[in-house]
Structures are given as C-alpha cells and as structure tokens.
Amino acid sequence: MTSIVEQKLKTMGIVLPEPAVPAAAYVPYTISGRQVIISGQLPMKDGKPQGVGKVGGEVSVEQAQEIARLCGLNVLAHLKTACGGNLDRVRKCLRLGVFVHSTPEFTEQPKVANGVSEMMLQLFGEAGKHARAAVGVAQLPFGVAVEVEALFEIE
C-alpha cells in the first residue's frame, strides 16, 4: 500500500532525491520525543549542490524559489527516513528556517521562501501550515542560493 502523501507526491510529479550525505561531521536529523529536527539542507541533486549564486544578483527570485523547493525535497527525503519510510506519520510541519544568500540590497526573502512553503502546504494540507523565519545571509555552504532547515512533529 502506497502512503497518501506518497500518492500526492506522485500527483505533483515529485520524485524525492536520494537522502543527501551531510557535508560534514553531523547527521541529517535527530528525534526528540515527537519532534524531528532536520539539518540545514542545501539544494542537492544527484549528490551535487545546485543553484549557486547571490539572490538579487546572478540568481533571480524565480530561480531562487525553485532552489528553495529543491532544498525542501532534500528535507522531505530525510523526513521520510526519519518516519521509517512512511510520510503519512507526519503530523505537522512546525517550522521552516530559510536562509537566503542575498546581495546587500535584496529584500524579497519571503517570496523566495514561498518556493518551499507552498510545497509543504500543497503536500500536507492543514498539517503543512508552518511557522517560518526567512532571513538574508552573507554566504552559504558551496555558495548555494538557499538553505532550509526544518522541524516536524510525527506520530
């Protein structure tokens, strides 16, 4: 039996990436009680960072939204592992932290973050409604445009 969320992913045409190996000496997620804490995810695809550059400079808002979404797919890949393979165990997306690698003048971090927020809403419905902090940072690992960390509640 395929899980409901998996079917939704299929309908949305989404194939989750292989869970990316952390860039360093840490793990992709930890669990505390019912909370799953997901490490800051980069826009990895086939094991390689995508979407390098400063938003407001060489990276447009539209491109950055796609990059944020790709970070979100990596979040989901690890979340699935944390749920023992069954995303229907997700009860709530509690928080997304969205770090946008910005030029000193770029101020549309919320629009960029919507790239991942809207995917969570679409995928989980009411349970996908999350708190969020979106800020503009000076740089990110590998120079990528967006990094997303997340907190979920699972059954």
Next chain:
Amino acid sequence: MTSIVEQKLKTMGIVLPEPAVPAAAYVPYTISGRQVIISGQLPMKDGKPQGVGKVGGEVSVEQAQEIARLCGLNVLAHLKTACGGNLDRVRKCLRLGVFVHSTPEFTEQPKVANGVSEMMLQLFGEAGKHARAAVGVAQLPFGVAVEVEALFEIE
C-alpha cells in the same frame, strides 16, 4: 477579569498591535505539545513594515532597540492568539532569535536585541528570562532593521 500580564502591559503603556498577517505562505505560529513556535516577526505597525535600513549605517543602536521592541510586540500579539487570548497561560519564554540587519562593521547585535529581551523580562518577570541568539545578517524582508522569532512554553 483582565489577565495579570494584560494589566502589566497597560501599566507599561503598551497596546499590542493587531496580529500581522504573514508576509507569505506560512502561519504566524504553530503549537507542539506545550511549545509555541512563533514565526520571524518584522517591525509591523498598522500593517506596514517600520524601521527600514542597516544598523550601524542609517539606523542607530537606539533606533534599532525600538525596532526590536516593535518586533517583540508583534510576537506578543501572536502569542496572545496562541494562548486563546490569555497571556497568563505563558509559562516561559524559552528562546528569542534576533536577526539584526547589519553593516559589515556593526558588532553591537546584543545591545540591539536587548530592546526586545528587556521587554520580555519586564513583562513576564522570572518567566521572561530566555535563551537567545543574536546575529548580524546581510538583509531582511522589506529591508527592515530587525527580525525576531520566538519559542514559548504555555500551560
């Protein structure tokens, strides 16, 4: 019957703003067990962002403290909603995350963050003593000088 914290707000001459509508596809807060996770709040007043500019540049430390406090009022407005209107249900301010939109040379983020920290202490007393991270970021939504996210424990 007015709540004790509401009376304190009155004594402090504080009128909470209307809870600001999130700038994008997320919600102002989520609840997990006894924890209330408040989204990053901007210095909104009458639905408009205030306090635009870089601290250390066109925005002074004193101005930034006021701006941080205004972010805190928006935190409290949402917290009140999360508490079903009764701020006396707040058991503990667990953490504030303070993002200060800084020039590359500005290093007094803690002083800026005190603008909101001291209000929490004054308002909630012992329960207002919180952990905190204050950092200087490259930019913030709408170009505002400060963004504050928060974590509370409620009954």
Next chain:
Amino acid sequence: MTSIVEQKLKTMGIVLPEPAVPAAAYVPYTISGRQVIISGQLPMKDGKPQGVGKVGGEVSVEQAQEIARLCGLNVLAHLKTACGGNLDRVRKCLRLGVFVHSTPEFTEQPKVANGVSEMMLQLFGEAGKHARAAVGVAQLPFGVAVEVEALFEIE
C-alpha cells in the same frame, strides 16, 4: 565519583571555561521538558571574546575551526550547569546552529562548523550525533568569527 563525560574531557585535555556571563539581558539556557536550549555562545576565554575577524579574510578556516570549538566549550560549560553539574545526564545533542562571520566569498562554513561538531562526536559518541545548520552571516557580536547555539536532550 567523576562522571564518564568528565573523564573523557580530561582524556581529551579539555578544561571547561567558567560559564560566561551573557553579554546582555538574557540567560545562558532555558529548560523545556527534557530539552535544554543553550543561548548563542561566543568564543569567550577568561571572560573575553577571542577570535575576532571575518572568516575567508583575516581568519583562516583552521583558525575558525578552533574558534568554533571554543564556542562549543562555552556551550558545554552552560550545559553542565543545566545538568546540575553532571554531564552524564546528557542523552542527546539534538542540534547545533553555527553562525560563521564570513566574507561575501567564503563558502566553507561546514568545515568551520566541524570544529565544534567533531568535539561533540568525540565527547558524547553516538549521543553526540546532531542535526546542524551552518550559515555565513554578515557580522557577529564583538566581531567574533563564530557563534554557536545548541539544543540538547537530558534525562
């Protein structure tokens, strides 16, 4: 009886610093259920901030790793207090937030963050494996190169 973690610290040649007094109107940690939330720690030594400068500029990756480790020692000093002096009560390092004061071109934040991540692994073993977010920020308090905040689970 010396705790197991204390013996490990001794073996590693680590002397924990005196818990640093917060730079401002907040507290070093709060406790919520089994979670200990540690405030953003600067690289304090003998009450003074060390390791000032931008990583990728005047501060090298190797120096920044040492600075990150020093932030981690300050995390541990407060964690010990939170545990009533017994670090064997630590069940899990849940999350580290590592803010690296970066030049606009520096992209090796994960390497820098390893300075503190590897110490946690070495010290706590399996329980030291944590989720992490590492980002490059424009500035930090006192101009230090690294700030580390942390979330632990204790018994």
